[in-house]
Amino acid sequence: MLNEVVxxxxxxxxxxxxxxxxxxxxxxxxxxxxxxxxxxxYFPNSKRVIPLEVIENTKYLPFLQVLNLVGTLxxxxxxxxxxxxxxxxxxxxxxxxxxxxxLDKKVILLAxxxxxxxxxxxxxxxxxxxVLPKLTDQDVEYQVGTNRVFLGNVKPxxxxxxxxxxxxxxxxxxxxxxxxxxxxxxxxxxxxxxxxDHPVQPLEQSFHFQNxxxxxxxFDDQDGLPKLLITPSSPGLNFYPLLTEGDKVLxxxxxxxxxxxxxxxxxxxxxxxxxxxxxAPAQTPAAAQAGAAAPPSPPLPVVxxxxxxxxxxxxxxxxxxxxxKNLVATLVGRVRQSLLATAKFRVVLTRTGDANTxxxxxxxxxxxxxxxxxxTFHAGDLGGASPRVAVYTFQSPAQETATLAGETRxxxxxxxxxxxxxxxxxxxxxxxxxxxxxxxAGVTADLPTSAPVRTLxxxxxxxVAIEVGSLSPDDDATSLSDTAFQVQxxxxxxxxxxxxxxxxx
Amino acid sequence: xSRRAKLLTVALLxxxxxxxxxxxxxxxxxxxxxxxxxxxxxxxQLNEAALQSGAGPNETAVLYFPxxxxxxxxxxxxxxxxxxxxxxxxxxxxxxxAEGPSQHLGHPLAASTNVRAVFLTLEGTAYVxxxxxxxxxxxxGIESExxxxxxxxxxxxxxxxxxxxxxxxxxGQEVDTLEGHADLTDAIVPDASLVQSSx
Numbered sequence: 001m002l003n004e005v006v007x008x009x010x011x012x013x014x015x016x017x018x019x020x021x022x023x024x025x026x027x028x029x030x031x032x033x034x035x036x037x038x039x040x041x042y043f044p045n046s047k048r049v050i051p052l053e054v055i056e057n058t059k060y061l062p063f064l065q066v067l068n069l070v071g072t073l074x075x076x077x078x079x080x081x082x083x084x085x086x087x088x089x090x091x092x093x094x095x096x097x098x099x100x101x102x103l104d105k106k107v108i109l110l111a112x113x114x115x116x117x118x119x120x121x122x123x124x125x126x127x128x129x130x131v132l133p134k135l136t137d138q139d140v141e142y143q144v145g146t147n148r149v150f151l152g153n154v155k156p157x158x159x160x161x162x163x164x165x166x167x168x169x170x171x172x173x174x175x176x177x178x179x180x181x182x183x184x185x186x187x188x189x190x191x192x193x194x195x196x197d198h199p200v201q202p203l204e205q206s207f208h209f210q211n212x213x214x215x216x217x218x219f220d221d222q223d224g225l226p227k228l229l230i231t232p233s234s235p236g237l238n239f240y241p242l243l244t245e246g247d248k249v250l251x252x253x254x255x256x257x258x259x260x261x262x263x264x265x266x267x268x269x270x271x272x273x274x275x276x277x278x279x280a281p282a283q284t285p286a287a288a289q290a291g292a293a294a295p296p297s298p299p300l301p302v303v304x305x306x307x308x309x310x311x312x313x314x315x316x317x318x319x320x321x322x323x324x325k326n327l328v329a330t331l332v333g334r335v336r337q338s339l340l341a342t343a344k345f346r347v348v349l350t351r352t353g354d355a356n357t358x359x360x361x362x363x364x365x366x367x368x369x370x371x372x373x374x375x376t377f378h379a380g381d382l383g384g385a386s387p388r389v390a391v392y393t394f395q396s397p398a399q400e401t402a403t404l405a406g407e408t409r410x411x412x413x414x415x416x417x418x419x420x421x422x423x424x425x426x427x428x429x430x431x432x433x434x435x436x437x438x439x440x441a442g443v444t445a446d447l448p449t450s451a452p453v454r455t456l457x458x459x460x461x462x463x464v465a466i467e468v469g470s471l472s473p474d475d476d477a478t479s480l481s482d483t484a485f486q487v488q489x490x491x492x493x494x495x496x497x498x499x500x501x502x503x504x505x
Numbered sequence: 506x507s508r509r510a511k512l513l514t515v516a517l518l519x520x521x522x523x524x525x526x527x528x529x530x531x532x533x534x535x536x537x538x539x540x541x542x543x544x545x546x547x548x549x550q551l552n553e554a555a556l557q558s559g560a561g562p563n564e565t566a567v568l569y570f571p572x573x574x575x576x577x578x579x580x581x582x583x584x585x586x587x588x589x590x591x592x593x594x595x596x597x598x599x600x601x602x603a604e605g606p607s608q609h610l611g612h613p614l615a616a617s618t619n620v621r622a623v624f625l626t627l628e629g630t631a632y633v634x635x636x637x638x639x640x641x642x643x644x645x646g647i648e649s650e651x652x653x654x655x656x657x658x659x660x661x662x663x664x665x666x667x668x669x670x671x672x673x674x675x676x677g678q679e680v681d682t683l684e685g686h687a688d689l690t691d692a693i694v695p696d697a698s699l700v701q702s703s704x
Binding site: 390473 | 572645651654689691
């Protein structure tokens with residue numbers, strides 16, 4: 001009939017008009033006052049994350065999921081407007097859009113009415129304090145306004161924050177009541193510090209600062225992972241976190257980055273300079289101006305130490321059962337101590353503890369700290385006598401000997417090619433280290449070479465891989481596990497870096 | 506005993522005998538035959554086809570094996586009848602590497618390594634899909650893994666001129682590294698500097 005009344009050309013226009021109107025209606029339709037978030041239930045040995053909904057500014061939890069956390073349902077009878085649940089020896093009855101809960105014929109009033117959202121019965125968050133303690137023998141601890149509940153004998157830690165100005169930046173000090181671990185990431189312009197598994201109940205959820213370096217600090221555990229998110233006041237700042245004093249104090253320094261290293265011309269031969277030459281001897285005029293304006297005592301350069309492997313990835317294994325991941329973690333610990341003892345460096349570790357750490361996380365930890373040097377430690381099959389030390393710079397598997405450095409000045413350097421801009425400085429670092437390793441009595445120090453070491457690929461600093469050997473099923477690792485060797489090895493690394501930094505041994 | 510009963514008994518005995526023979530062969534297949542990834546069974550039908558397709562004249566293949574002590578790749582020559590197709594030649598090179606060196610050198614591929622697939626692109630990249638048995642032949646380490654990788658890459662590119670670079674995948678999956686050290690994220694170009702120069 002429509003076909004008879006409306007001409008063909010109009011029908012098409014009518015169709016477009018209807019589609020356009022529907023699109024506009026969708027575009028301007030008022031958003032539902034609802035957003036998704038989550039609620040974390042901490043138990044003595046585990047935690048569960050339950051999604052919550054905010055309906056008309058009230059937090060709601062899924063009723064049945066909450067009950068399942070503390071026990072099992074005996075019976076369930078659901079109708080359109082009400083639900084009856086047998087839970088242990090109790091009976092609970094809820095009615096949609098009604099704030100009253102019937103618990104064994106007693107009536108308890110909630111702060112907001114019960115809702116049914118997407119077929120789920122939702123109860124306001126005060127259900128956790130008003131009703132839940134009557135259903136379980138466990139202690140229930142919930143601080144109103146937060147999104148976390150502690151069930152059973154859980155003692156959450158807490159922390160205080162202090163921000164102090166520094167000569168070229170700012171220092172954040174977090175004092176924790178319990179030990180924490182530290183893993184750092186960078187995400188959406190923020191620095192994220194994961195604090196391990198122990199539950200944390202912060203005194204304040206977020207802290208805001210009027211500071212040219214740090215704008216805000218926020219605690220978050222919505223995904224079940226306690227962490228601190230630090231928002232810098234401006235982009236391009238360096239971030240250097242350090243866990244000290246029995247892993248209860250976390251100091252994070254935020255500072256202006258050091259002047260950029262000079263670009264190496266493509267045609268230049270590998271810079272064979274003296275061991276005392278600093279890695280970044282020249283400055284651009286702009287950098288020189290910035291340097292002139294900078295305070296007299298800039299922060300110490302950061303050395304990123306990377307203990308290879310970790311977690312499920314054990315790496316190589318010796319005949320007497322020494323695992324590469326443990327051996328290199330010990331070596332890194334000793335190198336860290338030696339470097340800190342020089343008082344010329346700050347140290348950032350890319351892996352703390354026996355954690356699974358990806359190659360990208362390692363590079364991110366070093367790059368966000370603005371590392372001046374990156375050393376990754378490995379142990380493997382080197383053949384021949386033990387102990388033996390080999391130092392490698394990065395060799396791009398996709399290119400022969402040509403590098404990006406100076407060839408093409410890229411405005412945006414691909415993440416996977418960052419290291420190629422530092423090859424000359426990395427070679428100089430490798431040579432210095434090798435020369436110093438060669439003086440250790442009884443140690444065979446191979447000439448530095450290049451290899452496609454995956455860890456070095458995305459490091460934005462002069463970087464080398466140091467491999468000790470041989471750690472293989474054919475040999476015992478006695479000589480590598482020897483404390484005297486490890487201490488000497490660490491001292492040599494510290495000496496070599498000090499020499500490069502210009503201060504001598 | 507009636508004639509019918511005799512016939513039934515004979516038939517029953519025959520069925521029983523057949524069942525026993527089948528059971529015996531089933532037991533042998535299940536418990537006594539070598540597993541599918543043993544050295545002998547590693548050469549898949551495709552590999553055998555590649556080896557048999559070598560109908561050309563006797564030629565020489567140059568294979569590079571790692572020498573950990575001297576940190577170089579050492580060349581070894583082998584007589585070979587090259588297959589026609591480039592992918593089959595790559596497979597031939599890999600199988601020859603898996604057979605191992607004649608001198609006291611490293612094994613870049615374990616003998617049981619299965620060459621699951623080989624593809625060549627027009628741009629000269631060989632995609633080599635190897636079974637994870639290959640890891641059994643290499644001890645983890647920066648040097649050992651790097652030499653193993655370049656042993657494969659240099660051997661393929663030296664013998665199959667159409668191949669300019671090699672992308673190694675394991676069990677059909679792209680992997681970051683061989684055993685936590687050598688970078689396998691990109692297709693790898695050969696490194697001539699690793700080859701031991703002739704005396």
